[in-house]
Amino acid sequence: MDIFTQQLINGLVLGSIYALVALGYTMVYGILELINFAHGEVTMIGAMVALSVIGVLLGASPDLPGLMVVIAGLLVAIPACMALAFGIEKIAYRPLRKAPRLAPLITAIGVSIILQNLAMLVWGRQYVSFPAILPRGKHEILGAHITDLQIAIVALSLLTMAGLWLLVERTRLGRAMRATAQSKEVAELMGVNVDRVISSTFVIGAAIAALAGVMVSAYYGLAHYYMGFMLGLKAFSAAVLGGIGNIAGAMLGGLLLGVIEALGAGYIGDLTGGFLGSHYQDVFAFFVLILVLVFRPSGLLGERVANRA
Amino acid sequence: MTYAKFSLYMLVLALVVSLSGCSEKTKEGGEVIRIGSVAPLTGPQTHIGKDNENGARLAVDEINVKGLELGGKKVKLELLGEDDQAEPKTATIVAQKLVDARVVAVIGHLNSGTTIPASKIYHDAGIPQISPSATAVAYTAQGYKTAYRVMANDAQQGKALGQFAVGKMGAKKIAIIDDRTAYGQGLADEFEKAAKAAGGEVVAREFTNDKATDFTAILTSIKGKVPDLVFFGGMDPQGGPLAQQLKRLGLSAKLLGGDGLQNVNFLKLAGADAEGVVASSPGLPIDSMPGGPDFRKRFEAKYGVIQVYAPYAYDAVYALVDAMKRAKSAESAKVLAELPKTDIQGVTGPVKFDAKGDTTGGAVTVYEVKNGAWQVLETVK
Numbered sequence: 001m002d003i004f005t006q007q008l009i010n011g012l013v014l015g016s017i018y019a020l021v022a023l024g025y026t027m028v029y030g031i032l033e034l035i036n037f038a039h040g041e042v043t044m045i046g047a048m049v050a051l052s053v054i055g056v057l058l059g060a061s062p063d064l065p066g067l068m069v070v071i072a073g074l075l076v077a078i079p080a081c082m083a084l085a086f087g088i089e090k091i092a093y094r095p096l097r098k099a100p101r102l103a104p105l106i107t108a109i110g111v112s113i114i115l116q117n118l119a120m121l122v123w124g125r126q127y128v129s130f131p132a133i134l135p136r137g138k139h140e141i142l143g144a145h146i147t148d149l150q151i152a153i154v155a156l157s158l159l160t161m162a163g164l165w166l167l168v169e170r171t172r173l174g175r176a177m178r179a180t181a182q183s184k185e186v187a188e189l190m191g192v193n194v195d196r197v198i199s200s201t202f203v204i205g206a207a208i209a210a211l212a213g214v215m216v217s218a219y220y221g222l223a224h225y226y227m228g229f230m231l232g233l234k235a236f237s238a239a240v241l242g243g244i245g246n247i248a249g250a251m252l253g254g255l256l257l258g259v260i261e262a263l264g265a266g267y268i269g270d271l272t273g274g275f276l277g278s279h280y281q282d283v284f285a286f287f288v289l290i291l292v293l294v295f296r297p298s299g300l301l302g303e304r305v306a307n308r309a
Numbered sequence: 310m311t312y313a314k315f316s317l318y319m320l321v322l323a324l325v326v327s328l329s330g331c332s333e334k335t336k337e338g339g340e341v342i343r344i345g346s347v348a349p350l351t352g353p354q355t356h357i358g359k360d361n362e363n364g365a366r367l368a369v370d371e372i373n374v375k376g377l378e379l380g381g382k383k384v385k386l387e388l389l390g391e392d393d394q395a396e397p398k399t400a401t402i403v404a405q406k407l408v409d410a411r412v413v414a415v416i417g418h419l420n421s422g423t424t425i426p427a428s429k430i431y432h433d434a435g436i437p438q439i440s441p442s443a444t445a446v447a448y449t450a451q452g453y454k455t456a457y458r459v460m461a462n463d464a465q466q467g468k469a470l471g472q473f474a475v476g477k478m479g480a481k482k483i484a485i486i487d488d489r490t491a492y493g494q495g496l497a498d499e500f501e502k503a504a505k506a507a508g509g510e511v512v513a514r515e516f517t518n519d520k521a522t523d524f525t526a527i528l529t530s531i532k533g534k535v536p537d538l539v540f541f542g543g544m545d546p547q548g549g550p551l552a553q554q555l556k557r558l559g560l561s562a563k564l565l566g567g568d569g570l571q572n573v574n575f576l577k578l579a580g581a582d583a584e585g586v587v588a589s590s591p592g593l594p595i596d597s598m599p600g601g602p603d604f605r606k607r608f609e610a611k612y613g614v615i616q617v618y619a620p621y622a623y624d625a626v627y628a629l630v631d632a633m634k635r636a637k638s639a640e641s642a643k644v645l646a647e648l649p650k651t652d653i654q655g656v657t658g659p660v661k662f663d664a665k666g667d668t669t670g671g672a673v674t675v676y677e678v679k680n681g682a683w684q685v686l687e688t689v690k
Contacts, residue, residue: 003533006558010525125355127546132580138557145559220522220550222578226353230520265526269515278527279489279516 002143007266008259009141013150013219015258016157020212021235022242022250023164024205030245031181031201033101037108038088039209040232041115042081044225046210047217048123050077051130058131066133070218077210085206089199112228119225128223153215160208161251168247173200181245234285241289243302252300261285339383342639344369344629345407346622347400347417347427350392353520353546356574356616358419361441362390363612364619365416368626371607377630380637386630393418395519397426404430412436413639416625419618421445421463421491428456436641437648439629441621444568444591445495449665457648457666459625459657460618461591461673463492466567467499469673469689470540470589474500474565475507477687478587480538484513484531484562486524486551488543493519496567497542504540512536517547524551528558536562544569549578556582563587571676571683572617583678587686590674592657594685595620597674600656624655 021043028036050073057069092107137148168174179187180197188194216231217223234257242253264284269277292300346365348358369388377384389410393400400423407415408430414437418424424443431438432453439457440448446464449456474480483504487497501511512534515527524547531539539555539562541548548570555564564586571588579586595601595615604620612619628651635650636643653660661669676683 003529006529006532007526010523010529014523014525120351125351125359127353127356127549127574127578129549129577129580138559145557147557216522221553221580222522222546222549224353224546226520227522261523262526262529266530269530277514277516278530279518281517281526 003266005142006144007262009144009146009150010266011259011262012255013153013258014262015238015255016154017212017216017219017231017254018235018238018258019251019254020157020160020208020215021231022239022254023161023247024209025232025236026239026242026244026247026250027177027201027205029239030247031177031198032093032097032104033245034093034104035108035236036093036202036205037105037232037236038092038111038115039205040228040230040235041112041119042085042088042206042228043209043213043216043231044119044223044228045084045115046077046081046206046213047223047227048119048128048213048225049080050074050210050214051128051217051223052123053077054131054133058133066131067135069133070214074211074214077214078207081206081210081213082203085202085209086199089202094195094198112232116225116228123225125225128217130217130221130223132221134218149218153219156211156215160211164204164208165247167204173197177201237286237289240299241292243296243299246299246301249299249301256300257285257289260288264288339385340639341387342384342633343387343389343410343412344626345389345391345410345412345415345417347391347393347403347407347415347423348419349395349423350390352394352396354395354419354544357544357572357618358392358395360612360616360619361417361419361622362388363608364441364622365626366390367608367611367619368623368630372626372630377634379633379639384639391417393420393423393427395420395423397422400424400427401430403427408434408436413633413641414438414629414644416441416622416629418443421448421495424448425451425491428453431455434641435645437629437632437645439625441625442618443492445491446499447491447495449667453666455645457625457628457662459621459628459655459660459668462667463495463499463567466589466591466673467496468503470496470565470567470675471500471503471505471509472507473589473675473689474538474540475504475509478538478563478565480504480509480536480563482512482534482536483509483538483540484515484534484536485511485540486515486517486527486531486542488519488521488547489516490519490543492569493542493544495542496569497540500540500542500567517543519544519547521547522550524554525558528554528560531562532558532560538563538565541566541570545572545575545578548575549580549583552579552586553582568617573614574616576678576681576683583681585678587675587677588683589689590617590676591672592621592674593672593688594674594676597685597688598657599654604656620656624653624657624660627655628653628660 024039053073053076096104176192238253238257242249265278265281348361369386391403404427421443432455444463487493566588568590571590632647636647674688675686
């Protein structure tokens, strides 16, 4: 039982990070029907910028309280990523907004590769380690271990998701976003500044990605110019699993994917008598994804696209 | 295309343009002899790959400065560095590229997973290959006369580790994780065999991959089986987070690994949780190598901190050039005929090959992290 609880905790922590990154994919897709493949790299840049700031601060005075240093890093990383996403949208996507859908997809992949290589030039090819400055408190629940950091990750993720939901459902900007998602042309006729709404969507998604990036690097103790790729892929899958374009779906999909991965890796070996090992972790997760898509092609909470057009 | 590759292409292009008409001659009229060096120069293992290339480059530069004569003719060595991205598929592509560029021999590759598929291409082309760091048994067991290595193989290392775990560390219940690469899996298999033979019980065999950072699921599953030792067959980018997550989940088992963990980077990545981790490295600690301290000085003056395999890449180049000198030629076939007779004193110790192409001086050293640094526990022959 304690093993099961532990696997569930493992999955929830991982899943809430997936969910945060998935939000960025799903928000942009909801509005532009564009898969912003550079989003994973924005997450990576967030982690890298925060780590640089943390490094500088610790270098200047090593006695600063760890939590403050990390928050300072986060406070620099978030605006940096927001500016980056604003720039990406302006340079790589806006000129192609009227182009066939495949064109911005290609530029998205291009931007992703450019960002990876830029990060490699700036931060080097080495793994950058996250200094062990955060409080290392540990608790036991039902025989499972959970650290302060894990609690903070889940709590912060849930708070962010709630905040985003409020923003989309309860504010003027949110209403403009929903209107733009339904129809750009009509929204524009109604006086919505579509360009600004789209920019805001990218920028908000990037801010959340920066938070996720810092969480990932703090959780695993490292960051790397390559880390955005797999994280982005998983988060994208989570968004599809939940129903891409649907914000609640991204949250659900992220959490589910994390739990499925943890339980899959934890039990698949024992259940199949060693025939399938834990290296089938990803296979298992994607198998569930395919299964869901066979029966619900638009994801768990996704609406049929035909209804929207 | 990565930046490194791009600049390499530009370099090759510039060379082709400048050399057209006067094929492969230097300004002084000496012949240019090309040696390939392959390692991952992009992706997660870049730092180790660049280290390999730098080790080889240091040797090439030194030999060029001293001046090399083959059969009375002055020649100049040129190192062609290629990036195999630690991908078997890319490895075969760059191997073919080097064959087409008519290199005399190849120093590489870094990973067993890339060295083995590439070795067939070098074998078919009759080009000698000396790997500084591929340790999978299969590499030299294919019967290729072109395959050599200067480092103890996994059978030697895994066996030493298995015996050490049960005999010296007193492990009874052992969990094994590997990253499913030829290196990680091979090492873990050899470890498992030796540990079982020594009387240890393997309670779990789990798997991950060489890009993963999350091991909580498999570690939790392992925790349920209460092992007193966890063996990891893989590299430091995975080993670091693995060590952290092991402690975080409250496992009391000791972590044991191979040469993929035994480096500076692992200490940084695992942080405080590196303490007490035990790992081995084929060969001797750099300071116990006959030419170690001196090599460190020369290397660090040019390239910074040594990651791990640079001295082996360095020795591989010297072994190759030694064979060229005896053959009085830079023809692959003639060099190949001389390689089995290699007997030189390298930085890492004596370099000699057995009939399969494995090194005969295969010592394995076991280290433990104490006070944040690798300390030698003992050297196992």
